[in-house]
Amino acid sequence: MADNEVLNDPAAHFFKSGNVVRNDVNSRLTPLRDALHSACPKGVKMEYDLWYDSGNGSIKGYLYTDLMSSCILIRAANQRYTNSVMVEASHHHITPEADMVWDKIASQSDDKYALLDDVKPKDFVVFLPGTNIAADIVDWKKLNRAVEQGAYVKPHPISAPAVIAKLVNDYGEERVLPKKASGHYYLENASIIGCCTNSEMGLLGLIKEKSVYIFDLPEDNHMRTYTSIYRAIKVGDNFSGEKLKRIISAPYSGFVSVFHSDWHGRILSYFNHLKEVPHVASINT
Numbered sequence: 147m148a149d150n151e152v153l154n155d156p157a158a159h160f161f162k163s164g165n166v167v168r169n170d171v172n173s174r175l176t177p178l179r180d181a182l183h184s185a186c187p188k189g190v191k192m193e194y195d196l197w198y199d200s201g202n203g204s205i206k207g208y209l210y211t212d213l214m215s216s217c218i219l220i221r222a223a224n225q226r227y228t229n230s231v232m233v234e235a236s237h238h239h240i241t242p243e244a245d246m247v248w249d250k251i252a253s254q255s256d257d258k259y260a261l262l263d264d265v266k267p268k269d270f271v272v273f274l275p276g277t278n279i280a281a282d283i284v285d286w287k288k289l290n291r292a293v294e295q296g297a298y299v300k301p302h303p304i305s306a307p308a309v310i311a312k313l314v315n316d317y318g319e320e321r322v323l324p325k326k327a328s329g330h331y332y333l334e335n336a337s338i339i340g341c342c343t344n345s346e347m348g349l350l351g352l353i354k355e356k357s358v359y360i361f362d363l364p365e366d367n368h369m370r371t372y373t374s375i376y377r378a379i380k381v382g383d384n385f386s387g388e389k390l391k392r393i394i395s396a397p398y399s400g401f402v403s404v405f406h407s408d409w410h411g412r413i414l415s416y417f418n419h420l421k422e423v424p425h426v427a428s429i430n431t
Contacts, residue, residue, distance in 0.1 A: 151194050153179040153212050171215045171256045174404050178218050178413070182210060185413050189427035191223075197369055199225045204424040208417075211371055213346040214353075215256040220400035220416050221374070227423060228374045231416075235396035236378040236389040243407060244395035250405040252353050256330055263328040267335030268298040271323070272361060273347045276302040277309050283342050283370065285363045292340060292359075293317050300332055301325040344370035352379075352387040360385075375401075 153175060186192040191207035200206035200223045207223040221228045272292055274280055280302075293299065299313055300323045313322045323332065333339055333347060333354065340359040341347040348358045349372060360376060379389035393399045398419035402412045 152183070153194050153210070153218070172212060172258065174216065175212050175218060178402060178404065178409060179210075181410050181413055182218065182220065185417055187417060187421075187425055190425055191428045193223075197221075197371065198223050199369065200426070201225075204426050205420065206426045206428045212258070213372075214251055214350055214403075215258060216251060216254060216405060217401060217403040219372070219375075220402065220413070222420060222423075224423075225369050227420060228369070229377065231398065231400065231419065232374040232378040232393065235393045235399035235401075238392045238396035238399070240388070240391050241395040244391050247394055247403050247405045248353055248391055251350070251403065254405075255350055255353075257328050263331040265324065265327045265331060268323070268332060269336055270295070270297040270338040270340075271300050271332045271336045272297050272340035272359075273300045273329055273333075273345055274302055274305070274313075275342050275344050276304050277306040279344060279370075280305075280309065283344065283362055283366055283368075285361050288361055289340075290316075292361075293321055297321075297338075297340065298323050298332075300327070300329055303329075342370065343373045343376045346372060348372075348385065349375060349390060352385060352390050355387070358385050 153172075183192050186208055190205070193207060193209050195211045197209060198207070203226070205222045205224050205227065209221045209223055210218050212218050222231070270292070272289060275283055289297075289299070298321055299317055301310055301313060303325055305325050310322065310325060329347065333351060333356070336356060338357045338359070339347060339351040340361050342362050343360060348360060351358045362370075375390070375393065376385065378393065379386045381389070393401050394403070397412050397415040400416045402409050406412055
């Protein structure tokens with residue numbers, strides 16, 4: 147992995163996704179990427195699509211990932227502050243702009259990868275994580291029960307052949323969907339979806355008014371890409387679309403969409419919100 151991997155860099159995506167081609171629609175996120183790197187506090191790393199916890203009450207770096215083909219999520223590389231920002235944002239008042247952004251994400255989202263949509267819709271689909279973390283995060287007993295209740299399993303587009311073979315052996319070929327079929331198409335046409343907290347699919351499912359279930363192991367306490375959001379919007383056994391909309395409203399949440407009228411201001415607001423936290427330089431300036 148290179149130290150300078152960034153969003154929409156072909157080399158970076160090749161090392162992460164192999165020969166699974168990215169959707170061209172992601173190019174609209176490039177201006178946000180550039181503004182994000184420019185706004186990052188001097189001397190502090192800004193890294194793409196990974197996670198680490200610097201701990202000790204200080205911030206040694208920032209991380210970001212792209213989602214829903216129209217948004218980026220910024221996180222401090224510190225579990226304490228990542229969680230606290232998201233909880234605070236989940237109580238922010240809902241703005242008229244957030245209603246607009248919500249509707250545009252619902253109508254204009256697309257697959258992260260260039261995938262096939264010549265498939266038949268299913269009512270209940272569980273989207274699995276990639277091979278690298280599936281064994282560590284998936285609650286297989288819960289997945290077994292879901293399949294018994296009629297769920298279909300959608301492997302991640304970059305799943306290894308051995309994973310597909312195991313899924314087919316466990317659930318039957320008729321219950322395992324093609325890994326290179328469009329996840330967006332399945333989500334759009336399902337009424338119930340499942341995923342793990344590394345996945346944006348549950349968040350997009352809420353925006354599209356689907357019933358959402360999380361398939362993480364109960365004992366898994368690791369921070370995944372969207373863990374802080376799922377925790378902040380959980381109410382009882384369910385996930386609150388209203389709280390997610392509050393996060394989309396809060397200018398300091400780190401959730402930034404191309405559809406926000408002042409997306410650059412939202413990037414600046416995130417860093418400003420954490421300016422009183424001790425920062426530790428992680429790169430030479």
